[in-house]
Amino acid sequence: MQKVNVAKKILSANEEYAFKNILILTEHKTLCLNMISSPGSGKTTILTRTINELKDQIKIGVIEGDIQTDIDAEKIRATKAPVVQINTDGACHLSAAQVNKALKNLPISELDLIFIENVGNLVCPSAFELGEAGKIVVLSVAEGDDKPAKYPVIFAKSKVLLINKIDLLNAEALVDFDIERVEADARKLNKGIEIFPISAKTGEGITNWYNWLIKSVKKSSV
Amino acid sequence: MHEMMVAENLLSAISDEAAKRKIKPIGAKISCGKLYAINDEVLCFAFEAIAKDTSCEGLKLQIEHKPIQCRCKKCNETFNADFSGPKCPKCSSEDFELLPDAPLLLEEIEF
Numbered sequence: 001m002q003k004v005n006v007a008k009k010i011l012s013a014n015e016e017y018a019f020k021n022i023l024i025l026t027e028h029k030t031l032c033l034n035m036i037s038s039p040g041s042g043k044t045t046i047l048t049r050t051i052n053e054l055k056d057q058i059k060i061g062v063i064e065g066d067i068q069t070d071i072d073a074e075k076i077r078a079t080k081a082p083v084v085q086i087n088t089d090g091a092c093h094l095s096a097a098q099v100n101k102a103l104k105n106l107p108i109s110e111l112d113l114i115f116i117e118n119v120g121n122l123v124c125p126s127a128f129e130l131g132e133a134g135k136i137v138v139l140s141v142a143e144g145d146d147k148p149a150k151y152p153v154i155f156a157k158s159k160v161l162l163i164n165k166i167d168l169l170n171a172e173a174l175v176d177f178d179i180e181r182v183e184a185d186a187r188k189l190n191k192g193i194e195i196f197p198i199s200a201k202t203g204e205g206i207t208n209w210y211n212w213l214i215k216s217v218k219k220s221s222v
Numbered sequence: 223m224h225e226m227m228v229a230e231n232l233l234s235a236i237s238d239e240a241a242k243r244k245i246k247p248i249g250a251k252i253s254c255g256k257l258y259a260i261n262d263e264v265l266c267f268a269f270e271a272i273a274k275d276t277s278c279e280g281l282k283l284q285i286e287h288k289p290i291q292c293r294c295k296k297c298n299e300t301f302n303a304d305f306s307g308p309k310c311p312k313c314s315s316e317d318f319e320l321l322p323d324a325p326l327l328l329e330e331i332e333f
Contacts, residue, residue, distance in 0.1 A: 002333050003330055003333075006329065006331055013231075126259065128224070153257055157320065188307060188316065190320075191295075
């Protein structure tokens with residue numbers, strides 16, 4: 001029996017592609033944000049509303065990640081924003097190589113901002129860097145207020161937490177969700193995280209999110 | 223479930239080393255940062271499944287999880303943290319930044 005030291009990096013291929021993506025995005029001064037959440041939290045609705053309402057201020061492109069179908073890409077296409085769909089065929093997260101390929105099919109030089117809508121999953125996507133400038137985690141109130149405590153990694157790594165579907169909180173006794181608990185739990189892991197409670201359906205609170213986006217796009221275009 | 227992708231990458235790295243030496247590997251030690259969220263049982267199961275009928279069949283994986291590293295924004299101290307209420311051990315500040323996670327490394331192969 002013999003033991004051999006190897007010290008070889010696994011998944012280094014993903015890191016290499018993530019680095020390539022950073023170079024491409026920096027060259028074009030395009031901000032890239034990686035959106036992560038459970039399925040059904042409202043990522044696509046947030047994106048379509050954001051694209052429509054910021055149309056005159058920010059040029060946005062989207063990379064859509066889904067296990068199957070191009071249902072989400074169709075919704076984005078309806079806003080006229082450029083979109084590339086990636087189907088992962090069962091894989092639970094996007095890889096940097098897939099994003100690299102998708103970037104080549106977007107008119108990056110015309111875009112201020114690219115959203116990557118990751119596969120709906122609160123765990124796996126957080127382990128794969130794609131070359132983005134920041135992660136946006138979306139949590140809808142119907143999922144429960146214990147999520148930052150139960151899935152800490154993604155809340156610790158994200159720049160922004162969007163608490164979506166707050167319109168459901170207005171209907172009393174419909175959903176038990178303590179926003180303050182979520183904010184406190186998320187800040188315990190990540191003091192600097194920006195938190196915006198919004199409703200992508202009614203538009204409540206969404207201006208705060210837009211202001212943050214506009215500010216961040218300005219910063220990255222310098 | 224991302225463990226499957228890790229298992230595939232591991233299998234190819236270990237198989238390459240085994241092919242160079244022309245001996246059957248029986249164990250491997252890997253290490254990774256906790257932010258990779260690797261579940262040992264899932265990774266071992268995935269590896270076992272894809273290693274079947276290869277030179278790595280039956281290989282035992284040993285996984286070491288490296289702690290999450292943080293740097294205090296107040297006093298610059300670096301420290302290991304867990305997620306159950308992380309704070310700086312030196313100045314008790316809760317304002318810190320996450321440092322890059324320890325890489326996923328194939329440390330050692332046993333033949």
